[in-house]
Amino acid sequence: MSKISIVFDRVRAEEKMLQKEAEQLGHDTTSIDAKITRFSTESKKTDYDFGNVVLERCVSYFRGIHFTACLEFLDIPVINTFEVANNCGNKMLTSLLLSKHKVPTPKTYFSFSAEAARENLDKVGYPLVIKPIIGSWGRSVVPLKDKDTVDALFEIREFTDGPHDRIFYLQEMVKRPPRDLRAIIV
């Protein structure tokens, strides 16, 4: 029997189901609130009781990935690992990895200023889809069909000016039937 820790920042039905299933399989489980857990460069594995493995389940991507880094600093096995979460949580890193390993993927263009992104659009042509490199649920994914849309969206990015607003991820628009298509790559 192993001890499994479930790290959360908000308990949802999924975390309860994971805990219930693990217990039915005979594992000892505990839930740990990431928001009230503290680490330091002086922390040692023996300072905590995370058990044999941690399931990192934070809703916040940034909170989760930094928490994972702290756990791995303590040599505690985490699912997912920092490397996996970092690569899969960042669309640009994912696209680069897929392309490098010859996995067919929509053509994607990266630039690091609004000016260079406009040059990409001028060269490739409309439409392209702009996506935030970090985020899910399709939030802030916008098809760029003309220059007016680009001007408006890039102006908004200048105002919001988050660190990721300076990375411009433009992707070929995929022609698809009117239904949701999902691909899972293992």
Added chain:
Amino acid sequence: MNCPDCDGNINVPADASVGEIVSCPDCGADFEISKKSGSIELKKAETVGEDWGE
């Protein structure tokens, strides 16, 4: 329990666990169930961030 914002009555299920979100039926505010010094309390729930996943 009473809503910290509007004093409305919030029903916290007996099987609810720390970290779950409950909403006030009167004002709609969301609160997270937390435990402090052994007792259960309601604290303001975090708002959805741009890095929140599915």
